[in-house]
Amino acid sequence: MVGKTALITGVTGQDGAYLAQLLLEKGYRVHGMKRRSSSFNTGRIEEIYEDPHVEDPHFSLHYGDMTDSTALIRLVQETQPDEIYNLAAQSHVQVSFETPEYTANADAIGTLRLLEAIRILGMEKKTRFYQASTSELYGLVQEVPQRETTPFYPRSPYAAAKLYAYWIVVNYREAYGIHASNGILFNHESPLRGETFVTRKITRAAAAIKHGRQEMLYLGNLDARRDWGHAREYVRGMWMITQADIPDDYVLATGETTPVRTFVEWAFADAGIDLEWRGEGVEEKGYCKATGKLRVAVDPRYFRPTEVDLLIGDPTKAREQLGWSHETSPRDLAREMVLADIETMRTAPIGKGA
Numbered sequence: 344m345v346g347k348t349a350l351i352t353g354v355t356g357q358d359g360a361y362l363a364q365l366l367l368e369k370g371y372r373v374h375g376m377k378r379r380s381s382s383f384n385t386g387r388i389e390e391i392y393e394d395p396h397v398e399d400p401h402f403s404l405h406y407g408d409m410t411d412s413t414a415l416i417r418l419v420q421e422t423q424p425d426e427i428y429n430l431a432a433q434s435h436v437q438v439s440f441e442t443p444e445y446t447a448n449a450d451a452i453g454t455l456r457l458l459e460a461i462r463i464l465g466m467e468k469k470t471r472f473y474q475a476s477t478s479e480l481y482g483l484v485q486e487v488p489q490r491e492t493t494p495f496y497p498r499s500p501y502a503a504a505k506l507y508a509y510w511i512v513v514n515y516r517e518a519y520g521i522h523a524s525n526g527i528l529f530n531h532e533s534p535l536r537g538e539t540f541v542t543r544k545i546t547r548a549a550a551a552i553k554h555g556r557q558e559m560l561y562l563g564n565l566d567a568r569r570d571w572g573h574a575r576e577y578v579r580g581m582w583m584i585t586q587a588d589i590p591d592d593y594v595l596a597t598g599e600t601t602p603v604r605t606f607v608e609w610a611f612a613d614a615g616i617d618l619e620w621r622g623e624g625v626e627e628k629g630y631c632k633a634t635g636k637l638r639v640a641v642d643p644r645y646f647r648p649t650e651v652d653l654l655i656g657d658p659t660k661a662r663e664q665l666g667w668s669h670e671t672s673p674r675d676l677a678r679e680m681v682l683a684d685i686e687t688m689r690t691a692p693i694g695k696g697a
């Protein structure tokens with residue numbers, strides 16, 4: 344028996360893949376929006392992909408783009424979702440400094456387009472809406488740990504675009520009575536994490552160095568601190584937020600913060616490479632203790648024009664009101680990611696991602 348219908352934008356991304364899997368397990372009919380690409384972009388959802396020729400599939404993919412209002416309206420009309428999870432975004436903070444206008448279009452106005460689709464189609468009372476909001480909204484530290492009432496201070500075009508999206512969701516909830524909620528999610532990672540985000544960049548490099556396929560890892564700010572949780576647990580939180588009787592905004596976080604430098608040490612140790620650091624600032628370098636080989640160095644090209652130095656979230660509201668909590672510690676997360684990359688790299692070719 345098929346239950347509710349969900350539409351996921353950004354289904355080909357890390358969170359989209361985990362969420363689609365979760366909803367299918369819960370008996371949903373899942374529609375995913377993917378954008379056109381010149382190469383395959385469905386690698387993360389291969390396991391749940393259903394041949395479109397099967398009768399009455401539980402999982403279907405549709406072309407669309409957050410910058411294309413008509414495609415969004417048509418998709419909502421055709422799929423008639425009970426729940427929309429808006430995960431699609433230009434999600435890379437550093438890239439947003441180079442593509443600020445596109446980032447605003449996809450991340451800010453794209454969210455508005457989707458909310459307007461609900462309104463234009465008269466689905467305000469039928470369709471619940473989940474917005475992928477972010478701890479990047481907190482930006483420059485105002486209060487720690489950061490919670491739902493902490494003031495926002497965005498520090499990138501990405502965060503500024505997500506700030507608009509956050510508030511337009513609140514406004515459409517108040518103005519039109521749409522069941523629309525923001526999940527203010529702190530960083531969450533997994534073996535499916537995009538290769539240019541810092542955790543995955545580190546775990547892939549540690550695995551590649553272990554296999555003798557890479558010599559060096561170049562990183563930016565090693566002092567930045569993040570509250571890293573596991574993506575699989577956070578998509579469960581997205582679903583719980585959407586099931587709540589009353590729409591609201593919730594922080595999902597572990598409550599633990601770790602410097603990038605420490606994540607590097609963990610990942611390399613799990614790959615069998617204990618590091619020692621010499622130098623400071625851009626001179627800081629990580630050497631393998633056993634062999635003395637240089638393995639990690641700072642490259643200022645990865646510094647951001649404005650940085651978010653410290654994120655640590657307080658998930659008390661989600662725990663008390665929804666019963667959500669994380670399970671995986673940042674230390675265990677690092678180990679899971681490294682071991683997965685070591686295994687994958689045993690056979691797969693590696694790219695030269697930034």
Ligand code: NDP
Nearest residue numbers: 353355356357358408409430431432434449475477530531
């Ligand atoms: P990913 O970058 O892995 O996935 C983003 C998804 O959005 C991909 O499916 C991508 O498609 C799609 N996308 C990008 N631009 C467009 C567009 N113009 N039209 C349609 N689809 C588009 O992100 P995550 O899965 O990590 O994150 C999911 C959401 O949660 C994002 O909105 C992100 O900003 C937000 N977020 C993430 C956090 C995290 O730590 N992961 C924390 C807080 C918020 P393609 O595969 O083709 O690139």
Ligand code: GDR
Nearest residue numbers: 434436477478479529530539540541542562563564567645
């Ligand atoms: P973030 O994640 O910006 O927090 O956004 P990212 O992993 O890119 O950076 C985390 C911190 O690490 C520092 N850093 C580096 N980052 C990258 N990408 N590459 C490097 O070489 C490097 N060296 C140091 C960064 O400066 C930063 O301080 C992620 C995204 O998923 C967003 O979409 C989401 O909203 C937030 O998490 C919460």
